[in-house]
Amino acid sequence: MKTTIRTIGNHVGEEVTLGAWLSNKRSSGKIAFLQLRDGSGFIQGVVVKAEAGEEAFQKIKELTQESALYVTGTVQKDDRAPSGYELAVSSVDVIHEAVDYPITPKEHGTEFLMDHRHLWLRSRRQHAIMTIRNEIIRATYEFFNKEGFVKVDPPILTGSSAEGTTNLFHTKYFDEDAYLSQSGQLYMEAAAMALGRVFSFGPTFRAEKSKTRRHLIEFWMIEPEMAFVDHEESLEIQENYVSFVVQSVIDNCRLELDALERDITALEKIKAPFARISYDDAIAFLQKEGYEIEWGEDFGAPHETAIAESFDKPVFILNYPKDIKAFYMKPHPERDDVVLCADLIAPEGYGEIIGGSQRIDDEALLAERFKEHNLSEDAYQWYLDLRKYGSVPHSGFGLGLERTVAWITGTEHVRETIPFPRLLNRLYP
Incomplete structure (x- = not known):
């Protein structure tokens, strides 16, 4: 048999x-x-x-x-x-019969293993990481399907940036300029206006010359968008989603977690609700701890780690200054200097795994943001139409798959959390 x-x-x-x-x-x-x-x-x-x-x-x-x-x-x-x-x-x-297999049981350097990534995937550790990655994806589909979301696939080739940045991979689309997608969010907002609650799962690309253990050039994002959902309800969906995924890994990947020697007791604590602190309080905390950071600055990895160490579960940091966030985020109703957004910071130093916000639903305000960020109204007219024809309150978020895999598996560097990583100095194999 x-x-x-x-x-x-x-x-x-x-x-x-x-x-x-x-x-x-x-x-x-x-x-x-x-x-x-x-x-x-x-x-x-x-x-x-x-x-x-x-x-x-x-x-x-x-x-x-x-x-x-x-x-x-x-x-x-x-x-x-x-x-x-x-x-x-x-x-x-x-x-x-295999002859002279290059990855022997002895220790090998990281660059050697990355050069032989097509073979390194066969190892017990890499097998465990990839199996848990698959379980996170499977659980993602289960969660959103159960919650009434519709899977929608946004384009990978786009004519404009989702966040108004210059960190894009440029290509020619016949006689037009095109870019590899850095996020499917804007298209998912359009889908939400048609289908209510939607999510996408696909590759995104950032031409950032970063070499940190948290960054990849090509990575995968889960991006839900929800019509008639405000920021508070979105936060509840986010924490329920993350809790569901972690529990699914514990239930279905115990052998793999054991192979990775992952501390399962740390994962068993990951249950909604999660703690929430404001950006203001986070800045005050960091200054008290001796970090040189001023209000209005974004957080780096050391800052996020310091904040996360105060909690044994993920923590939301709420209401960042509007000047350091994307043009589409809705202003706070009581303050014009911050927006209705949140980053979810994972425990154990793994950093931000989710970024989300309530989106601007007012046509005039969004047009004003276009001007402030020097965005072409011609390129974004379709996005403005969403506020022109039946606009509603809506919110969304994006979860970075590889950072989430790194956190749940206890893997130090995201290069091990994707089958064939694309890094600043690596396009092979």
Whole structure:
């Protein structure tokens, strides 16, 4: 019977066949231990010389790392094994013998591993991170589908910037200028006016020459937009969403969290509601702690980390100065110097994972913002139309997938949280 490692627990006491790769092995004179992986998980195969025979045992001892195999054996329960099972191997058929696999069990430098990213993905640690990434995506779809959101796909090629910045990748669109999307938000606002509550999930691009552990050139965003939803309701949706995703990972990825040696007790605390502090209070806190920062300045990684250390759950920082936020954010009803927005800061030094706001719904005010930010009304006329024809209060946010994966998995650098990272100095492989 052919099966997979992930479902092998359904076949205790039965003989099964796995298609697998040999990730590692060790042997004595009488027993060989094969570390097998098939993409769905890892398991140990045990070969006993007295049962396999001299010739077969010798061939198994000579198997090379990452050779592709068909392995047949009996499934046995083993509480010492991470998966709870092992395979008593009766036969091994070689599909393909790998020669001189470059990533050996010894230590390798980061650049070497990044040059061999196409192979590094096979390691137990990278497998665990990618599996948890997939669970976060799966849980995202489940959450928003249950909450009545419609999935909408905004364009990747755009004629203008979502946030009025110059950090865009330029290309030619026949005889016009075009840019790789830095956010699908503006298009999602249009979709929300048609479908009520929508979300997108797709790649975004920022031509920022940043080398920090939190930044990628190409990354993936989850961007919901909601008609008839004010800022307060949006915050509640955000904290419920993050709580749901974290709980789904705990429930469905325990083996992977264990492989990463992640402190699950820290994740178990992630339940709504989350703490909220104002930008004003955050500045006062940082100044009291000795940071040289003035009101009106944006927060850097050290500032966000210092604030997060006061909490064991994510924390919202509310109402930033309008001069350091995007043109589309709605002013605070009681102050003209701040806007109705929030950044959600993850615990343990992982920084901002969500940015969100209530959007301007007044046509005249938005037109005024266009002028203040030197934005072309021609390029943004369609966006202004959303306020001209049936405008309503609406809010939205964007969650950066890779930063969220880094936080939940406890991974230090975001380059390990995406299959093939695009960094300032890396476009290969």
